[in-house]
Amino acid sequence: MQESLLGQGLDLMVYGMGTVFVFLAVLILVTFAMSKLVVRFFPEAPAQVKTIKSTSRKPSSAVDPRTLQVIRAAIQQHRARRSR
Amino acid sequence: MQESLLGQGLDLMVYGMGTVFVFLAVLILVTFAMSKLVVRFFPEAPAQVKTIKSTSRKPSSAVDPRTLQVIRAAIQQHRARRSR
Amino acid sequence: MQESLLGQGLDLMVYGMGTVFVFLAVLILVTFAMSKLVVRFFPEAPAQVKTIKSTSRKPSSAVDPRTLQVIRAAIQQHRARRSR
Amino acid sequence: MNNLYNLWQSSGIAQASSGQVLMLVICLFLLFLAIRKGFEPLLLVPIGFGGLLANIPGAGMAFSATEYAIRHGDLTLLTQMATVLQLQEWSSAQDLLAALNGASFQQLESLKTLAFSAGYNNGMLYNFYNVAIASGAAPLIIFMGVGAMTDFGPLLANPKTLFLGAAAQFGIFATVLGAVALNATGLMDFTIADAAAIGIIGGADGPTAIYVASKLAPDLLGAIAVAAYSYMALVPLIQPPIMRALTNEAERKIVMTQLRHVSKLEKIVFPISLLILVALFLPDAAPLLGMFCFGNLMRECGVVQRLSDTAQNALINITTIFLGLSVGSKLEADKFLDPKTLGILVLGIVAFGIGTAAGVIMAKLMNLVSKQKINPLIGSAGVSAVPMAARVSNKLGLEADPQNFLLMHAMGPNVAGVIGSAVAAGVMIAMVTSMAT
């Protein structure tokens, strides 16, 4: 530990804050570029939107399909039991 | 091990059973006292119930849509079973 | 390692494949025998089905009251929220 | 040809001991009881199946790397191990295995290093046992889940019933004496730690029994857990004759006043009060009762529903699976097939009977001094075995008077019995540990 505690604190402040800003600035640039590329080359055309959605909805309907599945399974079980 | 096994067994019996009784007796007293205090100083007045609810609700509100879904599924299950 | 790698490979092939076949052959025999025994001595007669149910339901009926409780609790929560 | 001989040598039939075959039959019978007869299936299915796995000849799924190395290692390795164990004379692997019981911590560590160096590994069930039970974690997590499922309302409405839960613990301590007496006959060789672990069967509470056994008598854990869960399943057969013998028709017809409404705040404050009492008077019961109170507080406080749900479902189910398999690993033939097991089974049922009787008698004693009469049928529920014992009280009550519903009244002593057993467990662990040193 050659430096004083104060020096270390200042170092942390300067380089830390600097890194946070530089990193997030780069992230902004990359995000802008990524969005541009995606919107340009892979636009969510209505037709495509639907196909994407049909896949992508699986998740956002989130619990839905599984719940449905569970319900269906439960109903089947139930019927099975009844018909036993 | 200075004591005989029988002595140890008797010790366990006497002090063990004693502790169980004394501890639960104290618990009875504390529970009586606690209930008295609660009923006296924090009665479940309709008005106060609502304010308690409003604070305790913030966190649980995060769960809202899922809870509803669960309820619905549960009710369906329950009905299905009853109609068995 | 007295054997050559090739010898080891051949050994694996011969004894491995042999074991797989023999084991699954035995499993076929056992499965046939088991099915025969079950169908013969424990047929799924309607009458017996009911007695099975009554025992097998005990456990699932264990979940029943809890499910009910959950539903009740959920409904209370839901109502409480709505009445906000 | 050599390979074929090796394959046959490694087959189960060639390696099976008669003990293992007997244990396979016993475990199949446990599965039969669980699946067909509904004996506490949530635990007995994993325990029974774990027992099957533990007794597969040659698989060694319940062995530590050290045990496995001793059984399969070559002479060089065994000689090194004997040196570590400071055995002057030994003729077989059995001698080494026998010496493991008395080995010190450092010796065991050295043996472990030798075994791992030679390429041996712990069996899967041994790992499960270490992580789930030896650490104490699984019984405590299940106790937390049980806390999250427990409604203290009936107890809070009538705290006097805590005395019934206290009295029923007499079964535990009477059984300790019984084990000591059995030892005096010379038929079996129980230490005071064994006796305490066996007694806890009378607590009629699975996780408590497993927790105590893992601390005081790990070798008896398999038999103790099997006895505890089996007898809990048999409560509807064990209790009624005792209850009928100790009560008359008039007593069984006593109608109890309806339970008062218990407020939300009382339910929140109760687990905290209980924990503080534990902290002040009985720190030895802190792990068990602490986790129990934590689960109950999560349930009642109303602001951590997510956590409470998980504690009651995913977490307790996952833990149950591994707890069951781990208990099953103690059904390994060498450990289970011991005269002690028979003693445990006999003493266990005696413990249940005495606990039941003590609960009923305590209820009758309380009626002598108290104006508000208690139906003595709810005394038997003090053994815990939640909610089976309470249902038995209710059933016998209805037999005497078809309008007299005792279920909710019996839930009070029923959950009191859980607390009582945990207190007894804490006292016994502390006393036995100090006796042993």
Place this chain on the structure above:
Amino acid sequence: MNNLYNLWQSSGIAQASSGQVLMLVICLFLLFLAIRKGFEPLLLVPIGFGGLLANIPGAGMAFSATEYAIRHGDLTLLTQMATVLQLQEWSSAQDLLAALNGASFQQLESLKTLAFSAGYNNGMLYNFYNVAIASGAAPLIIFMGVGAMTDFGPLLANPKTLFLGAAAQFGIFATVLGAVALNATGLMDFTIADAAAIGIIGGADGPTAIYVASKLAPDLLGAIAVAAYSYMALVPLIQPPIMRALTNEAERKIVMTQLRHVSKLEKIVFPISLLILVALFLPDAAPLLGMFCFGNLMRECGVVQRLSDTAQNALINITTIFLGLSVGSKLEADKFLDPKTLGILVLGIVAFGIGTAAGVIMAKLMNLVSKQKINPLIGSAGVSAVPMAARVSNKLGLEADPQNFLLMHAMGPNVAGVIGSAVAAGVMIAMVTSMAT
């Protein structure tokens, strides 16, 4: 009679230190805040209860086997331990406990062996702490779950708001300087590692704070976690005065343009892009941001809904229970009742304040150079405290103009603040580690 004396000796009252009693009161107060006042109950209920358990006198649930052995061992054992620690002069167990802090890894291992050999075991909470926090696993798993719950849509629609999330991290580093300054006054004795761990409270992000504290200052972890979660709950009280002081009516009425629609593909590519940037420029932040991005990718990719659901529910709930109890183990009196705790509480709230101010000021600076005006009220959301801070921005916006809904606009800086804190955490861990050697 001897037994009765032993029982009394082992009771909590006889063993309680005043520190433990004080801590029990403090933990009850934490539970009160969590349950009655709704202070981040998902964490503060387990933390508060864990603190109660850790301070039960005589139970030693938060002690390692070594600590427990030092407190309860006999003279022979203590002498052996002192030899291992190379202590020439020592008069009490306290001297040995004090020497543990400076012990080397090998010394600690030797002590552990001594303790286990003598039959002592780790307390339950100590085990939980080791598995959940010392390994780093629990905060990372929670971060994964948070990632699976986070919608980056608002951020992707307006990436500039990342600057607000960057600016608000100023609170972290200003607090580091504050801790250094407090050290200079001589009132407290903080190392640079302590200062960094305290600063991270200003990140307003629980798992990040716990992760950093566990790496840099484990002894302060309890106070840091309690401060972080308490102040996050207090965001609706802490932030508004600062926000009002730094903005005028016209600024608060700025209406922001509606956010554009963000496509599914952008949401899938974003976590991967972020991870690649981390890989290229900031490997030190890889554990935190890696797990965060993994959770978010599971959410957005749409093909692993099972895993995403589990990460958001069963897994995060289970982890939260054990994380909370483990943090509670650091509320053990000897560690928590230290002047440093007071410093941490003061510095923590300063950090929140400075972070809030920096966010608002950055928004005003951006308005100086940018045509598209930003309502400076959303700057304060950059501290993270998701979603509380964004709701505060929204509330103050509605006060100024009842038609101006800022919630979605504030969600951008809000999640940016999470990324910013994780970046700051990575930088600090790397820099402090290299400073310490």
Place this chain on the structure above:
Amino acid sequence: MNNLYNLWQSSGIAQASSGQVLMLVICLFLLFLAIRKGFEPLLLVPIGFGGLLANIPGAGMAFSATEYAIRHGDLTLLTQMATVLQLQEWSSAQDLLAALNGASFQQLESLKTLAFSAGYNNGMLYNFYNVAIASGAAPLIIFMGVGAMTDFGPLLANPKTLFLGAAAQFGIFATVLGAVALNATGLMDFTIADAAAIGIIGGADGPTAIYVASKLAPDLLGAIAVAAYSYMALVPLIQPPIMRALTNEAERKIVMTQLRHVSKLEKIVFPISLLILVALFLPDAAPLLGMFCFGNLMRECGVVQRLSDTAQNALINITTIFLGLSVGSKLEADKFLDPKTLGILVLGIVAFGIGTAAGVIMAKLMNLVSKQKINPLIGSAGVSAVPMAARVSNKLGLEADPQNFLLMHAMGPNVAGVIGSAVAAGVMIAMVTSMAT
């Protein structure tokens, strides 16, 4: 200034090796396949992301403390480590890393102590790997979940189809010979353990492949797992040409008799019977088949629905997340970028092809001796790859005759293939282990 230089030094760009960059690209491609092409996403998303994390330059998330210390330690530490490893001459950290492979258990323990003493820690993914895979736990838990999801009904209705599941395992053993042959060419350097681990890819069963690879060839685990899951996803492309080439139109039109009803009791008894056979004849397959049978018994016994649900959902999902990340840790550049990986990929697809062919040919052979004709298209389902391979059989059957639904008939050999692979795995682990000593 020094700090700025340090920061740059610690950035990923400065530390990246070309291998790591290549691996990042490969892992991104895996994610693309998983997300966009639907290649077994439940496993390949975590594996691909784990691979990204493992290859972040400088982060060392997949390194043990020892590996990390060797890469970042100072000369003193490296000299100490070289002494432990008994290296006379060494010039760089690479020499030490190379020496790790041949180190004994005690040497590795000493190195670990040195690394921890110097303040280094295991990376997160390394810890995950140890807990989830090296212990063997995760593949077994997943196998339990698969058992709980498996319906043996179709197999019980037509047990003969077990032969198809047996025949398809020919792919495994043929590939072992292929690997041995590749070794003979001098192009690659496979041991018999490597060959066996590669062969198991032909089992078309993910957890079995991971389990075997973790026991026999941990360094190849990454490539083997990736190959196994990728080819399982490619089953609809790999199998049809082979199936068409080996069958004629008439054979493809064979209509099979409807499956008989299977009673509940048969389904309960089957997993127990299977386990008993394993116990008697094949103890080496006990871990895999034991957990599989346990899962199936929980499903069918009907009295532990809670446990069965958890095994099929929360538990298997949690395990999958950590298993995937752990496998990803083996995609670390130094281990994955090896000529062997290419060999593994080639041999893996050959294994699938041979297994498919063997299944179809076995079906035709059975038709020569049996009266009840089997449509040979269901033979290919014997490779497992549940339920993909059965669906392929069904699809080709419908192409030949739009009324001929083969799905349920193909489920029999499909689940038989799972049992067959597990048997093959057990045999290979036992034989290879005895060969190695």
